[in-house]
Amino acid sequence: MATLESGVTLGSGEYFMDVFIGTPPKHYSLILDTGSDLNWIQCVPCHDCFEQKGPYYDPKESSSFRDIGCHDPRCHLVSSPDPPQPCKAENQTCPYFYWYGDSSNTTGDFALETFTVNLTSPTGKSEFKKVENVMFGCGHWNRGLFHGASGLLGLGRGPLSFASQLQSLYGHSFSYCLVDRNSDTNVSSKLIFGEDKDLLNHPELNFTTLVGGKENPADTFYYVQIKSIMVGGELLNIPEATWNLTSDGVGGTIVDSGTTLSYFAEPAYQIIRDAFVKKVKGYPVVKDFPILDPCYNVSGVEKIELPDFGILFC
Numbered sequence: 001m002a003t004l005e006s007g008v009t010l011g012s013g014e015y016f017m018d019v020f021i022g023t024p025p026k027h028y029s030l031i032l033d034t035g036s037d038l039n040w041i042q043c044v045p046c047h048d049c050f051e052q053k054g055p056y057y058d059p060k061e062s063s064s065f066r067d068i069g070c071h072d073p074r075c076h077l078v079s080s081p082d083p084p085q086p087c088k089a090e091n092q093t094c095p096y097f098y099w100y101g102d103s104s105n106t107t108g109d110f111a112l113e114t115f116t117v118n119l120t121s122p123t124g125k126s127e128f129k130k131v132e133n134v135m136f137g138c139g140h141w142n143r144g145l146f147h148g149a150s151g152l153l154g155l156g157r158g159p160l161s162f163a164s165q166l167q168s169l170y171g172h173s174f175s176y177c178l179v180d181r182n183s184d185t186n187v188s189s190k191l192i193f194g195e196d197k198d199l200l201n202h203p204e205l206n207f208t209t210l211v212g213g214k215e216n217p218a219d220t221f222y223y224v225q226i227k228s229i230m231v232g233g234e235l236l237n238i239p240e241a242t243w244n245l246t247s248d249g250v251g252g253t254i255v256d257s258g259t260t261l262s263y264f265a266e267p268a269y270q271i272i273r274d275a276f277v278k279k280v281k282g283y284p285v286v287k288d289f290p291i292l293d294p295c296y297n298v299s300g301v302e303k304i305e306l307p308d309f310g311i312l313f314c
Contacts, residue, residue: 002118004032004178004189012147013260015178015189019153020116020128022062028150029053032176032191033258037158037220038078038098039115040106040137041151048141052150059138064114066133067093074135077160078110096137101259104144106152111138119166119193134165152258156220163193170194178257208313211245211252221254225314229268231275232307238268279307 007014016029021041028041042049044058059065068074070087075094094110115134118127139151146152154161155174163174176191192199199205211223226243229236242265245252251265264272273294283296298304 002191004176004191005029006179006183006189007031007148012145012149014147014149015257016149017117017153017191021057021113022059023064023114024062025114025116025130026057026061027054028057029148030151030153031146031149031258032155033152033256034155034222035220035254035256035258036098036100036152037154037156037161037164038096038106038137039134039152039154039160039162040098040108040139040142042142043108043138043140046140046142048143049139050142050144050146052146053148054150057138057150059111059113062113064132066112068110068112068135070094075110077135078137081107098137100144102144104146105142106137106139106144107141108137108139111136115162119169131166131169134162135160154220155257157222158220161220166193175199176257219249221252221256223252223254226253226311227314228312229272230308230310230312231272232279234275236271236275238271242268276307276309 002017005016005018007016014031017032019028019030020026021028030039030041041057042052044056044060046056049056069090070092071090072094078094078096079098081095081097095108096110097105097107099105112133113136115131115136116128117131119129119131137151142151155163157172158164163172166172170193173195174191174193175196176189178189179187208224211225223245225245227240229238243251243253263269277294280294280296283298283301286295286297289295
């Protein structure tokens with residue numbers, strides 16, 4: 001069972017997981033992301049990198065680091081930088097480029113390394129385990145809002161994700177609980193690989209089915225089906241078709257631990273916003289703040305009263 005740390009003290013809305021990489025193992029803090037599949041870390045030489053806690057990973061200091069060659073079949077699992085970089089020699093390293101929805105990106109060399117993480121499921125003895133030959137990106141050019149992290153741990157459905165690479169050990173099964181980012185520091189979020197039988201037998205556990213994505217085995221997202229939205233106990237009149245995922249992969253709703261805010265497409269967003277504004281009373285609206293609209297000034301308010309917000313899944 002791994003402990004997850006909120007990035008709130010670092011000015012980040014992400015959750016971090018401690019991972020020990022290389023031989024000898026060195027500690028790095030990676031963002032937990034169910035919305036992508038590539039594991040990557042900032043690497044020496046770092047030509048264009050964001051600030052992180054601690055030194056960058058140096059492959060020359062690890063005896064277990066191995067490049068993935070340009071002609072290795074695994075190289076086809078990653079996208080090549082644009083324009084594509086053709087293989088010029090048998091021993092050329094496989095280059096990769098990975099782009100996120102907020103325009104964050106990482107570019108570098110695709111490689112293999114040993115990851116040491118607390119992976120034991122609740123049915124076994126609690127201990128750190130070494131996982132050899134983990135496919136990961138050694139990032140030399142990395143841009144984006146990854147405050148305080150050294151890189152990212154992908155837990156998506158694609159073949160590159162850490163969860164997929166652990167399939168022979170635990171099956172493609174994991175669970176996590178994210179506590180409120182402002183919770184007491186004695187309460188921590190958890191990540192468990194493997195089937196948690198105690199959790200599955202809990203009387204208050206609810207389920208929703210993961211719906212299919214595009215007919216593409218590399219599609220990394222976990223889609224869920226929303227049925228309706230409630231604001232302040234009122235069921236909103238949003239057409240159910242708004243939430244549907246089409247056969248060609250358009251629309252739908254994903255669960256993404258690497259995204260801080262929840263996003264709703266039109267017309268759902270405007271309907272939710274209008275219902276929220278109608279029920280919020282007495283707080284002045286902050287003007288010229290289009291990123292979070294509406295934004296209320298609650299300075300000096302001891303007890304903030306806001307309408308309940310509920311998402312009903314199928």
